[in-house]
Amino acid sequence: MKIIEDKKFKDLTTFRIGGKIKYYVEVKSEGEIREMIRFAKTNNLPIFIVGDGSDFLASDRKYEGLVIKYTGDGLKFEVQDSEVFVTAGAGLNWDKLVEETVKRNLQGLECLSGVPGTAGAAPIQNMGAYGQEVADTFYKLEAYDIQNEEHKTFTKEDCKFGYRESVFKDKENWQKYLIISVTFKLSKDGKPNTSYESLKNSVGEGATLQEVRKAVLKTRKEKLEDPKEVGNAGSFFKNPVIDVDEKVRIEKEFADAKIFPFKNMYKVSAAWMIERAGWKGKSEDGVAVSPKHALILINKSGYASAEDVYKLSEMIIKDVSEKFGVKLEREVQLINF
Numbered sequence: 313m314k315i316i317e318d319k320k321f322k323d324l325t326t327f328r329i330g331g332k333i334k335y336y337v338e339v340k341s342e343g344e345i346r347e348m349i350r351f352a353k354t355n356n357l358p359i360f361i362v363g364d365g366s367d368f369l370a371s372d373r374k375y376e377g378l379v380i381k382y383t384g385d386g387l388k389f390e391v392q393d394s395e396v397f398v399t400a401g402a403g404l405n406w407d408k409l410v411e412e413t414v415k416r417n418l419q420g421l422e423c424l425s426g427v428p429g430t431a432g433a434a435p436i437q438n439m440g441a442y443g444q445e446v447a448d449t450f451y452k453l454e455a456y457d458i459q460n461e462e463h464k465t466f467t468k469e470d471c472k473f474g475y476r477e478s479v480f481k482d483k484e485n486w487q488k489y490l491i492i493s494v495t496f497k498l499s500k501d502g503k504p505n506t507s508y509e510s511l512k513n514s515v516g517e518g519a520t521l522q523e524v525r526k527a528v529l530k531t532r533k534e535k536l537e538d539p540k541e542v543g544n545a546g547s548f549f550k551n552p553v554i555d556v557d558e559k560v561r562i563e564k565e566f567a568d569a570k571i572f573p574f575k576n577m578y579k580v581s582a583a584w585m586i587e588r589a590g591w592k593g594k595s596e597d598g599v600a601v602s603p604k605h606a607l608i609l610i611n612k613s614g615y616a617s618a619e620d621v622y623k624l625s626e627m628i629i630k631d632v633s634e635k636f637g638v639k640l641e642r643e644v645q646l647i648n649f
């Protein structure tokens with residue numbers, strides 16, 4: 313374990329943006345976590361936990377604290393009748409976890425193929441894609457409580473999962489728990505989930521888990537921006553949840569509105585509004601709205617600042633609000649702003 317003093321968020325995030333970090337450390341055991349928490353408390357430093365940095369935008373200014381990355385990446389399978397409990401170390405690459413479960417014919421994570429990031433971060437925003445989300449198969453997680461310096465188990469109920477939300481995003485719990493491992497309950501003989509419209513069309517009835525995984529990976533490659541090629545953090549905005557009155561109002565004005573049922577409310581497509589407002593592909597100070605997908609903001613020049621991204625996101629939020637009367641919320645978290 314080595315404390316590093318010259319790291320930048322730029323080196324730790326898929327946006328490839330962000331200022332200097334006072335102290336950065338990688339830990340791989342509960343003992344090392346404890347030691348670093350003591351270090352932070354003794355030196356009066358705030359703590360930020362990082363995974364693969366694919367879901368936040370860090371500001372350009374120096375972070376005067378300790379950034380901790382947990383790298384434990386074990387993987388364990390426990391069979392119980394027709395179900396299998398799969399436990400992944402928080403540092404395990406998410407897609408590696410999906411690959412290993414699909415390889416063993418375990419159903420439940422196949423639609424989440426190809427999402428960047430670590431297993432430990434997946435519950436934070438209840439990661440979801442193509443009709444599946446973490447909450448569907450989540451069983452429990454083990455974490456270290458930073459404030460009270462003790463081990464804590466979270467059940468599914470404790471996590472309070474919502475649409476790209478969990479208890480860990482609540483203000484009072486923010487950066488209070490370092491997740492060490494996550495356990496999913498997957499089924500041995502379950503049918504793949506092909507409920508999502510575009511998946512249904514590409515794989516058809518009776519598809520295997522491998523086929524669903526392949527189709528998801530192919531669609532993601534075609535539709536999304538690859539952080540290896542251009543800096544980005546996936547969907548920058550959430551799809552706003554609206555009530556029936558708002559749905560009727562928007563549909564009256566825009567015959568082509570993309571609105572879907574969501575629980576007992578509706579979701580209006582943020583990508584549709586941004587594209588309809590003319591933002592798709594538009595650049596501003598080295599940042600752009602992806603020409604492939606209007607929900608994604610990209611570090612087009614490779615040298616964009618966090619301020620540039622923030623400014624463009626504010627312009628989009630204002631314009632969408634004026635044109636559609638709907639307030640866009642960022643899915644990407646703003647760190648050290």
Ligand SMILES: Cc1cc2nc3c(=O)[nH]c(=O)nc-3n(C[C@H](O)[C@H](O)[C@H](O)COP(=O)(O)OP(=O)(O)OC[C@H]3O[C@@H](n4cnc5c(N)ncnc54)[C@H](O)[C@@H]3O)c2cc1C
Nearest residue numbers: 363364365366367428429430432433439440441491545546
């Ligand atoms: C191209 C692209 C496509 C994407 N597609 C999707 C998608 O389809 N669906 C989706 O839901 N998301 C998507 N995302 C967002 C992102 O991949 C996920 O949110 C992912 O779970 C983030 O993992 P990470 O390890 O990079 O987390 P980070 O970005 O490093 O961290 C995210 C949050 O988790 C916290 N955190 C990380 N590790 C731990 C830990 N061990 N303990 C406690 N807190 C922790 C951090 O403090 C932070 O608050 C996409 C991103 C990109 C770049």
